[in-house]
Amino acid sequence: MIDMGFEEDVRTIMSFFKHQRQTLLFSATMPKKIQDFAWQSLVEPVVVNVGRAGAANLDxxxxxxxxxxxxxxxxxxxxxxxxxxxxxxxxxxxxxxxxxxxxxxxxxxxxxxxxxxxxxxxxxxxxxxxxxxxxxxxxxxxxxxxxxxxxxxxxxxxxxxxxxxxxxxxxxxxxxxxxxxxxxxxxxxxxxxxxxxxxxxxxxxxxxxx
Incomplete structure (x- = not known):
């Protein structure tokens, strides 16, 4: 959604839940734009990588x-x-x-x-x-x-x-x-x-x- 131009809309929705929310962010890849959004929008997030982040499929x-x-x-x-x-x-x-x-x-x-x-x-x-x-x-x-x-x-x-x-x-x-x-x-x-x-x-x- 962020890549397709809905970043401001997502930020607006999240602004209504400033004090109490649990947020999970999933992405197949993590380009800089998504990383910046994540660090600005999440509170002390825990990062979980399945395999090496950004690695190509060996198949x-x-x-x-x-x-x-x-x-x-x-x-x-x-x-x-x-x-x-x-x-x-x-x-x-x-x-x-x-x-x-x-x-x-x-x-x-x-x-x-x-x-x-x-x-x-x-x-x-x-x-x-x-x-x-x-x-x-x-x-x-x-x-x-x-x-x-x-x-x-x-x-x-x-x-x-x-x-x-x-x-x-x-x-x-x-x-x-x-x-x-x-x-x-x-x-x-x-x-x-x-x-x-x-x-x-x-x-x-x-x-x-x-």
Whole structure:
């Protein structure tokens, strides 16, 4: 909710319970924004980590490809051949989400799209169609997809590399669940910030990725 712009609303609600409340905060990842919110909003909180906080799922095969921006769309089709569906494609840019969706439909691929500018009806249709297996691919913005849960995702493709490494961990964590193996392919290029690449390199090394 905080990532989706409801931080002030949450703070307002909490302000009505200043003197007596018990608060539990759960997050798959803890980027700095969430950490700051937690320390400002909670009173002497106890932190419990399951596994190493921010670590990638070891059941996910992480592949990183250097792809020039203008070549990504064509290479995307090759990536979709790596695994059977269902597949989630992430992009941080809403226009990319729409363009990818239209491109896949033109290529005869059963796909749906979801981002913050979609209506509630469009979002519900996309989620239901993807969950039921009627659609093979979901194209999503990272923020719009938070809080959604899908089973047995075979492949996650990051069309854009998230700016925060915690968001990367969260996105690739949509596959490789329940003891199953999954694949995550991430496109990088010269536009990715150096610090983000260093964080990614460390994460790959820690997960013993080749």
């Amino acid at each position: 996910v095969i992480q592949e990183v490809e250097y792809i020039e921006p203008e070549a990504r769309m064509l290479y995307l089709l090759e990536c979709l051949q790596k695994t059977p569906p269902p597949v989630i494609i992430f992009s941080d840019i809403k226009n990319d989400v729409d363009e990818i969706h239209e491109y896949l439909l033109l290529k005869g691929i059963e796909a749906v799209a979801i981002h913050g500018s979609k209506s509630q009806e469009e979002r519900e249709y996309a989620i239901k169609a993807f969950k039921s297996g009627r659609k093979d691919v979901m194209v999503a913005s990272g923020v719009a997809s938070k809080g959604l849960d899908f089973n047995e995702i075979q492949h996650v493709i990051n069309f854009t590399m998230p700016k925060e490494i915690e968001d990367y961990v969260h996105q690739i964590g949509r596959t490789g669940r329940g003891g199953n193996r999954g694949v995550a392919t991430t496109f990088v290029n010269q536009n990715v910030q150096q610090q983000t690449l260093l964080d990614l390199k460390y994460l790959l090394s820690e997960a013993k990725q080749k």
